[in-house]
Amino acid sequence: GESVGLHLPTLSVQEGDNSIINCAYSNSASDYFIWYKQESGKGPQFIIDIRSNMDKRQGQRVTVLLNKTVKHLSLQIAATQPGDSAVYFCAENPTDKLIFGTGTRLQVFP
Amino acid sequence: KAGVTQTPRYLIKTRGQQVTLSCSPISGHRSVSWYQQTPGQGLQFLFEYFSETQRNKGNFPGRFSGRQFSNSRSEMNVSTLELGDSALYLCASRRQGNEKLFFGSGTQLSVL
Numbered sequence: 001g002e003s004v005g006l007h008l009p010t011l012s013v014q015e016g017d018n019s020i021i022n023c024a025y026s027n028s029a030s031d032y033f034i035w036y037k038q039e040s041g042k043g044p045q046f047i048i049d050i051r052s053n054m055d056k057r058q059g060q061r062v063t064v065l066l067n068k069t070v071k072h073l074s075l076q077i078a079a080t081q082p083g084d085s086a087v088y089f090c091a092e093n094p095t096d097k098l099i100f101g102t103g104t105r106l107q108v109f110p
Numbered sequence: 111k112a113g114v115t116q117t118p119r120y121l122i123k124t125r126g127q128q129v130t131l132s133c134s135p136i137s138g139h140r141s142v143s144w145y146q147q148t149p150g151q152g153l154q155f156l157f158e159y160f161s162e163t164q165r166n167k168g169n170f171p172g173r174f175s176g177r178q179f180s181n182s183r184s185e186m187n188v189s190t191l192e193l194g195d196s197a198l199y200l201c202a203s204r205r206q207g208n209e210k211l212f213f214g215s216g217t218q219l220s221v222l
Contacts, residue, residue: 034210043114043200043213044153089153096207097143097166100153 008087010105019077021104023090028071030092035064035075038103039086047075047088082108112137114214116201122220128189131217135182135203141165142184143211144176147198156199159184160206188219196221 013019025033031052036044050057050064050073057064063076073090085108091098115134123129135142143166144156155168159178176186182203188195198218202211 032208036213041215043202043215046210046212049210093208095166097155097158097168098211099155100145102152 008103008105010107012107012109013080015080015082015108015110017080019080019106021075021088023073023101025071025073025092027092027094030094032093033066033073034091036089036091037086044089080108084108114201114203114212116214116217118217120218122222123191124222125191125193127191128187129191129219130185130187131199133184133201133214136212139203139205140182141204141206142178143202144186145200147200191221193221
């Protein structure tokens with residue numbers, strides 16, 4: 001399939017620390033990338049996006065970095081809070097459809 | 111502005127039956143996409159509709175179909191249900207292509 005599900009990697013961080021979630025995308029033609037957050041029982045929620053003409057974009061407590069050379073995307077969350085606990089997905093847009101990565105579970109402990 | 115609304119929230123069906131799921135996009139959004147989410151396969155693209163026309167299709171069998179109405183509301187249908195169709199079905203909308211998708215809360219389908 002286009003989104004192959006494997007064992008979901010987990011990142012555990014202490015409250016107040018910074019979190020970095022990584023994603024490798026597959027299609028060199030992708031020119032638009034999005035990070036989503038999904039909490040239990042809810043649909044994915046938009047966090048931040050970036051287009052391929054940029055390599056960094058900042059939002060509120062979040063930063064997305066794009067490295068087109070190695071097809072790598074990362075999401076940095078500053079001062080991680082318990083409410084940040086969720087599954088995070090990156091998505092790429094090689095055509096008009098969004099293709100999602102497998103996701104990373106972020107666990108925040110006190 | 112109201113978000114993407116999906117109904118029903120939960121559904122239980124038996125093998126061989128068919129099911130119809132409904133999605134109302136955000137007002138002004140003409141594109142509606144459907145995704146299937148399972149623990150083993152993650153988020154898989156089903157199809158996208160724009161102005162009542164199917165614009166993109168994923169790698170799913172013909173048992174999965176959809177349509178979009180003139181008011182941009184969309185339905186997806188799954189016929190001859192199989193156990194493996196148990197999943198969270200997510201609908202998402204956007205104004206047009208190459209923009210971020212806004213997701214609904216999904217319909218949790220259980221096939222017994």
